[in-house]
Amino acid sequence: MTTADLHLLTGAYALHALPGEERAVFERHLSGCASCVQEVAEFTATAARLASASSAPVRDPMRRQVLHRITGVRQVPPGAATGPDQVRHRAPRGRGPARWALAACLAATAAFGGTALWQYERAQDARQQAARAERQADEVAGVLGASDAKTRSARIAGGTGTLVVSADRDQAVFVASDLPAPPRGKVYQLWFADKGKMRSAGLMSPGRASQAVLMRGRVDGASGVGVTVEPAGGSPQPTTTPLGLLNIPS
Numbered sequence: 359m360t361t362a363d364l365h366l367l368t369g370a371y372a373l374h375a376l377p378g379e380e381r382a383v384f385e386r387h388l389s390g391c392a393s394c395v396q397e398v399a400e401f402t403a404t405a406a407r408l409a410s411a412s413s414a415p416v417r418d419p420m421r422r423q424v425l426h427r428i429t430g431v432r433q434v435p436p437g438a439a440t441g442p443d444q445v446r447h448r449a450p451r452g453r454g455p456a457r458w459a460l461a462a463c464l465a466a467t468a469a470f471g472g473t474a475l476w477q478y479e480r481a482q483d484a485r486q487q488a489a490r491a492e493r494q495a496d497e498v499a500g501v502l503g504a505s506d507a508k509t510r511s512a513r514i515a516g517g518t519g520t521l522v523v524s525a526d527r528d529q530a531v532f533v534a535s536d537l538p539a540p541p542r543g544k545v546y547q548l549w550f551a552d553k554g555k556m557r558s559a560g561l562m563s564p565g566r567a568s569q570a571v572l573m574r575g576r577v578d579g580a581s582g583v584g585v586t587v588e589p590a591g592g593s594p595q596p597t598t599t600p601l602g603l604l605n606i607p608s
Contacts, residue, residue, distance in 0.1 A: 368394050372401035374568070385518065385536070388511075395509050395520050396502065399533045402570050403498045498572050500524075501531045514585055514602035517567070521583050521604045530573040530606075532562075532583065540564050540587050547588040548573055549596060550580035551603070559583070561592050582606055 364387045370376050371384055388394055501507065504524035511520040517537035523530045532548055540546055546562040548571065560574035562585075573583070584600035 364391075365394060368397040369401050372398050388518065388535075389513075392509050395511055395533075396507065396522070398535070399502045399509075399520065399522055399531070399570055400499070402533065402568065403495060403502055494572055497529070498531050498570050501527055501529050501572070502570070508607035510604050510607040512602050512604050519585060519602055519604065521607065523577060523607055525577070528576045528578060530559075530577050530583065531570055532559075532573055532585075533570045534562060534566075535568045537562075537567050539567070543590050544587050545590050545592065546601075547586050547592050547596070549584040549586065549600075550575065550577070551582040551584060552578070552580045556584065556596050558592065558594070561588075564590075577606065580606060 364384055367376060367380070367384045371381065371388075376384060388398065501524045502522055504527055506526050507522050507524050509520055509522050511518060513519075514534075515537055518535040519537075520533040520535070521530060522533060534546075537546065545564050548559040548562065549556040550559050550573070551557075557575065557580070560571060562571055563569055582603055582605045584596070584603045586596045586598045586600050588597055
């Protein structure tokens, strides 16, 4: 598998569609490819936003139409020539989701339906939760797609953690991939290392191995970000040694 081939797997990886061997090869590539890290983060945020936007069950004819059309849209390898039988337009790398990845996300949303949103609708505060989720997805997408976004990655607890920071927005997003579930009754908590102290930056969802989390609060001169295991609900200060520390990318 060539490097060019690996660049084409970002969308499939974000949708958890790679078989085990290809996934392992791609993750090794991901640890040293900043552009692929950013694309994976963007595709993950796009898929989450599309899922939260599914406010009604998808009709079978629409699902069949989307699944049929996606077979005719593909990503072109970087630098590849285009011809009459090839895709005429390709989104520049690092400038937003490619057309095929957006179609894949939409197809996945159509195939699986609005499960998450139906759960919201059955809850008493469904509308408020959906609105909050949409606002957060917008903010995550804003940081990931910022023109000044910079990234830094590290291995954390057997998975991969990627920090994406926008100085202009003074915000950060933590993108986790394949993190093992925390112990029962525990949660992963994010922290800003700020002038020798640890400032809580929010909790990660314990039921998701891969996720993009908008870190709570401004970066505001912090020197790094840490991840600890804390009791459910979080702690005012870390109670365990950080599983990983990432310096703020400069």
